[in-house]
Amino acid sequence: MAEAEAVHAGERYWAFLSYSHKDQSFGRRLHRRLEGYWLPRRLVGRATAQGTVPARLVPIFRDREELAAASDLSAEVCAALAQSRSLVVVCSPAAAASLWVSREVQLFRELHLDRPVLAALHQGEPEESFPPALRGSASEAVEPLAADFRENRDGDALGFLKLVAGIAGLPLDELVQRDAHRRARRVMAVTVAALIAMVVMGTLTAFALTARREAEHQRAQAEGLVEYMLTDLRDRLKGVGRLDVMAAVNGRALKYYSDQDLARLPADSLERRARILRAMGEDDETRGDYRSASGKFREAERTTAALLAEAPNDPDRIFDHAQSEFYIGLVEYERHNHAAAQRMFEAYKRLADRLAQVAPSDPRSAQEVGFADGNLCSNALELHDQAKLAVRYCTAALTNMEKSARRSGSPDAMRRNLANRHSWLASAFLAAGDNVRASEQIAVEDGILDDLLHRDAANAVNKHLWVSLQRQSAWMEAQMGRGPDASSRLAKAEAVLDQMILYEANNNTWRELRALIKKDESNVAAKFTKGRTQ
Numbered sequence: 001m002a003e004a005e006a007v008h009a010g011e012r013y014w015a016f017l018s019y020s021h022k023d024q025s026f027g028r029r030l031h032r033r034l035e036g037y038w039l040p041r042r043l044v045g046r047a048t049a050q051g052t053v054p055a056r057l058v059p060i061f062r063d064r065e066e067l068a069a070a071s072d073l074s075a076e077v078c079a080a081l082a083q084s085r086s087l088v089v090v091c092s093p094a095a096a097a098s099l100w101v102s103r104e105v106q107l108f109r110e111l112h113l114d115r116p117v118l119a120a121l122h123q124g125e126p127e128e129s130f131p132p133a134l135r136g137s138a139s140e141a142v143e144p145l146a147a148d149f150r151e152n153r154d155g156d157a158l159g160f161l162k163l164v165a166g167i168a169g170l171p172l173d174e175l176v177q178r179d180a181h182r183r184a185r186r187v188m189a190v191t192v193a194a195l196i197a198m199v200v201m202g203t204l205t206a207f208a209l210t211a212r213r214e215a216e217h218q219r220a221q222a223e224g225l226v227e228y229m230l231t232d233l234r235d236r237l238k239g240v241g242r243l244d245v246m247a248a249v250n251g252r253a254l255k256y257y258s259d260q261d262l263a264r265l266p267a268d269s270l271e272r273r274a275r276i277l278r279a280m281g282e283d284d285e286t287r288g289d290y291r292s293a294s295g296k297f298r299e300a301e302r303t304t305a306a307l308l309a310e311a312p313n314d315p316d317r318i319f320d321h322a323q324s325e326f327y328i329g330l331v332e333y334e335r336h337n338h339a340a341a342q343r344m345f346e347a348y349k350r351l352a353d354r355l356a357q358v359a360p361s362d363p364r365s366a367q368e369v370g371f372a373d374g375n376l377c378s379n380a381l382e383l384h385d386q387a388k389l390a391v392r393y394c395t396a397a398l399t400n401m402e403k404s405a406r407r408s409g410s411p412d413a414m415r416r417n418l419a420n421r422h423s424w425l426a427s428a429f430l431a432a433g434d435n436v437r438a439s440e441q442i443a444v445e446d447g448i449l450d451d452l453l454h455r456d457a458a459n460a461v462n463k464h465l466w467v468s469l470q471r472q473s474a475w476m477e478a479q480m481g482r483g484p485d486a487s488s489r490l491a492k493a494e495a496v497l498d499q500m501i502l503y504e505a506n507n508n509t510w511r512e513l514r515a516l517i518k519k520d521e522s523n524v525a526a527k528f529t530k531g532r533t534q
Helices: 002-007 021-036 075-082 099-111 155-168 172-240 243-258 267-287 290-310 315-334 338-358 363-381 387-408 412-431 435-455 460-479 483-503 508-522
Strands: 015-018 060-062 087-091 117-121 145-148
Touching: 015 021, 015 099, 021 060, 021 087, 021 155, 075 099, 087 099, 099 117, 117 155, 145 155, 155 172, 267 290, 267 315, 267 508, 290 315, 315 338, 315 363, 338 363, 363 387, 363 412, 387 412, 412 435, 412 460, 435 460, 460 483, 460 508, 483 508
Parallel strands: 015 060, 015 087, 087 117, 117 145
Antiparallel strands: none
């Protein structure tokens, strides 16, 4: 006791926190809350029986030792009790049974008869939870200042403020009132800050939405222009045979997408980019640059495959991916790699059939099936002993194209498709040795092309088809022994081709066709089936 009294001369702690180690979880939390609590500013600095009210109750001693094996309180605990202005006892049945909690209460009272002892009731009823030293003897019972943390009693918030008031020596009602005012001010400050943040966010959102709408408007305008480049403008440039201008237009359109983040582009933009790649590949193929064409077609195919995987039954995506498969097959066909072309054309046919199944009323359905059968016919004509198969494919292609023409009203593009299908069926009949039926198909094609040229004599696509028709007709005339007529027909076709090539010298398809006509002229009677794909 003499040693404890010697330590009593200084005051180091605002409180000594005593608890059973079975209650250490609650004890640790309470210790953090007490040291972390900032007292209301209007109370700080006030003189009380406990001393001048601080901004925070720091430090508070919390015993961290396990004393089960000890015979008495440690010197550190005794010193802390001597230097504490108050004692806080965490009360529970475990605390009531703890010898060391009672010893700490007893020693504190012996050291400080006038300093507050505060009970923090954590569990149980008071009679079973207060340590014996806290209750006192029957003759001199001491009623400690109690903060009841249990639900339906003081509760956590009021119980905590009771302890703070007891440690600081403040009236509880004043502390509660000041704390409530401070909380109200904090709520108000947070509310105002939230309102300001909402206004700022609203303003920024408005700016962002405006910027987004403007960006979307600009994107819509740009992609509308790209769509025009891919459709109307491209058709017109094809009609006048300006391959060089088409290449420049497609390059400009592709650059627009090169400046975009492809990962953030919507599906319709990615599909449009794939169409640009196919258009550029088609131009490369026309120039005879099959390697470059294949690279563009395959890049487009990767995009359309990914888009189709996201929506397997979307008719537009089925159609777009079918085009990619066809163009890859076309390059293989032009390279005379007919096994690879067959695989791609069969893949195209499966997609065309799927489109017809998913969207039977779609005007593209019958047309795509017709194109797919036509491709297989073209490839069969390049294979040995496949003439009968070619006739079957070409007949199916013409049937589906006529069905498509009935649905679409037969615009010029569709009439060209029909002429093309009659031409290929004529080639198939010729390969099969059926000159009569071949002549019938050529006569029908001739009538369609005459009408198209009469209405648009400068159209390069129509001229190309007409030149190809003259080759077929010349071959048939040679087969029937009319060599002079065949030679005259080939000469006229060559003259038209010369004019076309003079206008568009980079068109490799036309140059190849002229080389074939020259070969035909040198051997009019030779059997040939070289024609055109779509």
